[in-house]
Amino acid sequence: MMRLNGRVAMVTGCGGERGLGRGIARRLAADGADLVLIDVAPKGTRVLAAKPAGAWGGLPAVAAEIEALGRRAVTGLLDIRSARQIDDVIARALEAFGRIDILVNNAAAPPGADRVPVVELPEEAWDVVLDTNLKGTFLVSKAVARVMLEKKIRGRIVNIASDRAKVGTTNLAAYCASKFGLVGLTQCLAMELAPAGITVKELIAEYCGGMLDGHAFYAYLPGGASGGILPASMGDIPLDFDTLQPYGCFIGSAAVMILSDRDRATDAARNLMQFFSEESCGQCTPCRVGTAKALALLDAPIWNQALLAELSQVMIDASICGLGQAAPNPVLSVMKYFPHELV
Secondary structure, three states: OOOOOOOEEEEEOOOOOOOHHHHHHHHHHHOOOEEEEEEOOOOOOOOOOOOOOOOOOOHHHHHHHHHHOOOOEEEEEOOOOOHHHHHHHHHHHHHHHOOOOEEEEOOOOOOOOOOOOHHHOOHHHHHHHHHHHHHHHHHHHHHHHHHHHHOOOOOEEEEOOOHHHOOOOOOOHHHHHHHHHHHHHHHHHHHHHOOOOOOHHHHHHHHOOOOOOOOOEEEEEEOEOOOOOEEHHHOOOOOOOOOOHHHOOOOOOOOOEEEEOOOOHHHHHHHHHHHHHHHOOOOOHHHHHHHHHHHHHHOOOOOOHHHHHHHHHHHHHHOOOHHHHHOOHHHHHHHHHOHHHHO
């Protein structure tokens, strides 16, 4: 099924022969999208300077591959650090297709003089990485988001981060900083562009492209690990402050997590309690002992619901911080909304 028929996708950093961008563009075309193919150089930037350039045809070759799949493609050279160049490319894309539905920010600075200890890191090398990976993504996202808003397009913006967006690494200060920042930028974009009050069903259908083939929407966590768990039948509740409290849940970090019919809410609650047990600082007994005891009860073949409810209330009332107070929420949600899993 060509589920992206009629959609237009813009992919940055897709002129390289072996890069992610080329593969992303081809997959989008295979799903029916027309493509705006962007790179800073006709053949992309080589990840390793020593890697031979070869006879690769660059952006025109990627465009030919897209057209071979029956889709249309336009190409453009663009330094994503330049707002003027971005505006020019977007104008060309709109002239060709009239819309942009998907943006994949794949372009990134190649390894270079930044791969040294911080005390040896040249300011110029730092600037190249941050300006490309973070500022460039910001500029392209800002420009494309404006088009989406003006044309009332429920689009998608995909930013390519890294496991180095979570953990720092020696000799990668600029790269790690750019990817840490990219995660924050992505979260801000999500909260600003997906309006407060949207329902999870709207979020799935209009912003996420629906559930994966073979999966049905079963349940969701509306507010991260401690925000509780609700069934799909309650997917029409607005996701906003003060809208979820009547159901024993809250918006929390606004990090919505979706469970399909291949998942179990009991498994999710058990995994979350394991997380809370490991994250507990141990300062107060209700949290330190409570999370460990709750985890043991959840590992039992049959949940002792009366004891879990009593333990949860003690943790809520007596824990000194939010972790211990909110840790029981997923368990309480399961007992309230998923009793069929406990039979």
